Amino acid sequence: MQEQNNQSLESSHTSGVYAKRDLTIVRGQGATLWDAQGRAYIDCVGGQGTANIGHAHPVVAAAIAKQAQILISCPEMFYNPQRAALLARLTALAPRRMSRAFLTNSGTEAVEAAFKFARYSTKRKKIIAAMRGFHGRSMGALSATWNKKYRMPFMPLVPEFQHVPYNNLDKLAAVMDDEIAAVILEVVQGEGGVHLGTAEYLQGAQQLCRQHGALLIIDEVQTGFGRTGKFFALEHYGLQPDLLCVAKSIAGGFPMGAVLLGERVISLPPGIHGSTFGGNPLAAAAALAALDVLKKEELSQKAAELGQTLMAALQKIESPLIREVRGLGLMIGIEIKQKVTPYLKALTERGVLALPAGLTVIRLLPPLVISREQIDSVITALTEVLTQADG
Numbered sequence: 229m230q231e232q233n234n235q236s237l238e239s240s241h242t243s244g245v246y247a248k249r250d251l252t253i254v255r256g257q258g259a260t261l262w263d264a265q266g267r268a269y270i271d272c273v274g275g276q277g278t279a280n281i282g283h284a285h286p287v288v289a290a291a292i293a294k295q296a297q298i299l300i301s302c303p304e305m306f307y308n309p310q311r312a313a314l315l316a317r318l319t320a321l322a323p324r325r326m327s328r329a330f331l332t333n334s335g336t337e338a339v340e341a342a343f344k345f346a347r348y349s350t351k352r353k354k355i356i357a358a359m360r361g362f363h364g365r366s367m368g369a370l371s372a373t374w375n376k377k378y379r380m381p382f383m384p385l386v387p388e389f390q391h392v393p394y395n396n397l398d399k400l401a402a403v404m405d406d407e408i409a410a411v412i413l414e415v416v417q418g419e420g421g422v423h424l425g426t427a428e429y430l431q432g433a434q435q436l437c438r439q440h441g442a443l444l445i446i447d448e449v450q451t452g453f454g455r456t457g458k459f460f461a462l463e464h465y466g467l468q469p470d471l472l473c474v475a476k477s478i479a480g481g482f483p484m485g486a487v488l489l490g491e492r493v494i495s496l497p498p499g500i501h502g503s504t505f506g507g508n509p510l511a512a513a514a515a516l517a518a519l520d521v522l523k524k525e526e527l528s529q530k531a532a533e534l535g536q537t538l539m540a541a542l543q544k545i546e547s548p549l550i551r552e553v554r555g556l557g558l559m560i561g562i563e564i565k566q567k568v569t570p571y572l573k574a575l576t577e578r579g580v581l582a583l584p585a586g587l588t589v590i591r592l593l594p595p596l597v598i599s600r601e602q603i604d605s606v607i608t609a610l611t612e613v614l615t616q617a618d619g
């Protein structure tokens with residue numbers, strides 16, 4: 229009764245832009261979430277990729293509580309020790325020669341800043357993005373996002389953006405010229421259906437950018453912080469982007485993002501960009517704690533190992549429904565021949581929460597702390613759901 233009241237209260241006052249599930253989540257720990265009735269679920273939504281270190285991690289909870297009693301907000305016009313430590317730590321984890329970063333509060337803001345810095349640095353306007361790419365919902369990031377459903381209601385978007393097919397180097401080469409400011413790519417397209425970029429394509433894109441004086445923006449908002457089995461997914465291919473966008477799991481689920489800046493991004497003058505909340509000490513303290521946990525618990529390695537186990541088991545499921553299972557680390561997509569909504573519902577009934585990626589892909593983004601037993605339960609639930617005709 230209380231739960232129904234809560235749901236109708238939220239429904240009455242929310243914006244309406246989210247498709248809601250009939251589920252009230254009240255608590256989380258590790259890779260487990262609990263609903264209002266106390267029922268436990270294995271969480272393969274993972275806060276849409278924000279919960280790599282698991283829910284309610286005690287190290288992050290303690291860091292947030294401690295910092296909240298010291299200083300929550302402090303604009304970047306002042307120096308702050310938590311921010312300084314985070315900037316140093318983050319840039320040390322990035323590819324070589326990325327020694328500076330601009331701190332944001334979300335992924336879309338990191339992408340937005342990357343476009344501004346790319347245009348400012350190159351004195352060029354054109355941005356090339358990939359079909360099926362997703363980079364966020366603010367007007368600049370949306371201009372690089374592919375899905376028409378997200379874009380069409382908000383036309384006109386920012387001019388001088390063009391989309392080319394992903395994983396097609398010839399098509400990219402055909403549009404490259406000396407007027408391109410930047411090319412933006414995901415290493416694995418998440419929202420677009422869990423499509424892996426090939427080494428040839430990603431390295432070739434980097435080379436084309438260098439050749440034409442354009443900057444390469446790699447968007448690791450979803451793939452960063454251990455998700456794909458490396459700290460950053462670009463490490464799989466030895467990429468050296470000029471701008472690297474991160475967010476989601478950077479601060480253990482606390483809102484934060486960043487764009488890391490390579491040496492080809494020119495020195496940015498004061499006032500060229502900014503953010504009131506960007507780099508606030510509370511988010512910085514949460515991020516420092518989350519980075520400690522990622523390292524101490526060796527979560528990238530864990531994602532690589534468990535990802536292999538999960539992928540191998542899913543590939544063995546014999547079902548005419550399955551078109552393809554693909555993924556990297558613990559970022560996995562199961563493409564089926566039908567719409568995924570009833571299958572996601574059937575999984576929920578079996579105690580597993582999963583995400584869609586487009587209409588026909590079931591996407592799994594579990595916290596990297598998920599246990600081997602929980603992985604086995606996910607395999608059992610998916611096998612049942614995908615091999616039973618009625619889902």
Ligand SMILES: Cc1ncc(COP(=O)(O)O)c(C=O)c1O
Binds near residue numbers: 363419450476
């Ligand atoms: C690759 C990628 N870039 C950017 C974004 C936007 O991030 P946010 O929702 O934090 O604005 C997302 C969100 O899903 C994403 O997956």
